[in-house]
Amino acid sequence: MASEATTLTVDGQNGPREMRISSPSRVLWPDLGLTKLDLARYMAEVGEAFIAANGDRPVALQRFSDNVDGEQYFSKNPPKGVPDFIRSVKVVFPSARSHPMLVLDEPAAAVWAAQMNTVVFHPWPSRAENTDNPDQLRIDLDPQPGTDFEDAIPAAFELKDVLAEAGLETFIKTSGNRGLHVYAPVEPTREFLDVRHAVIAAARELERRMPDKVTTAWWKEERGERVFVDFNQANRDRTIAGAYSPRALAHAPVSCPISWDELGTAHPKNYTILTVPERLKTVGDPWADMNAKPGKIDVLLEWWKRDVDAGLGELPFPPDYPKMPGEPPRVQPSRARKKD
16 A cells, blocks of 8 residues: 655745655644644745744754654754755754754755654754854743733833843744743854853843843742743753744644734734744745844843842753853752751
């Protein structure tokens, strides 16, 4: 019996490519009945904007064995059977080990990743030619229990003002879930630790301005009903869903770039793999000019030094990181008090 398969013609800067899609009728989003072919078509339709946002970067693939409710795993090494037109680049991880990661340069590469059961794409904030120096400052506004997307909106507007005072132009997208992601293009002249410190400086300034609404507390027991500014997403090998990436949630949402003018009335459930292609045709890509004027993080690093001099030092790193200089103990405050 012949296996079910189809082909999809995908346009790109290197001309059209015929991409094979196996098991096209396999349902990925059961609640909506959306299939693997629906995903591949979505990636082809948004391909130009997707590559503009996520191309030329190391990318990790969040892949699913069945549907979005089932088993998932991350591919950081290139999977077997990578087509000749898809390249890779060697990157260094926090452990100091290095290995190659995929780089997507054209829409057909994203469609191939969908064929490999990739639902969520996680690009690095640095370019393939300079993986150690990010060219994007990214800040994840993550609503905590008791708060929601609407609580992240005023925090995002205030963060925009904070970063403008530091000389940075900002762009925003929905996370695809409950939060917001604020990006600032920066010159790739600083390594990851510097960018992390710049993010922490901005986060602390935002927290000072909105202490009842925003928190930088790493430990969940200390966050309360506030929006958490996740500074650890600025670390090496820490990524968030890329612009125009689908998310593995029941209603097939997309992490969608929006304009600042749209933010006040935006809702994440409006941006899905069913609606975003038409949105791109009618509204355009709010991130089209993102890389036109990259800024510097010098002012934020001055703020970081000011805060360190005032007694505010390093914050905790992710638990799988090696112990870092100046880092506070990696123990929940409640447990530390009991131990004392």
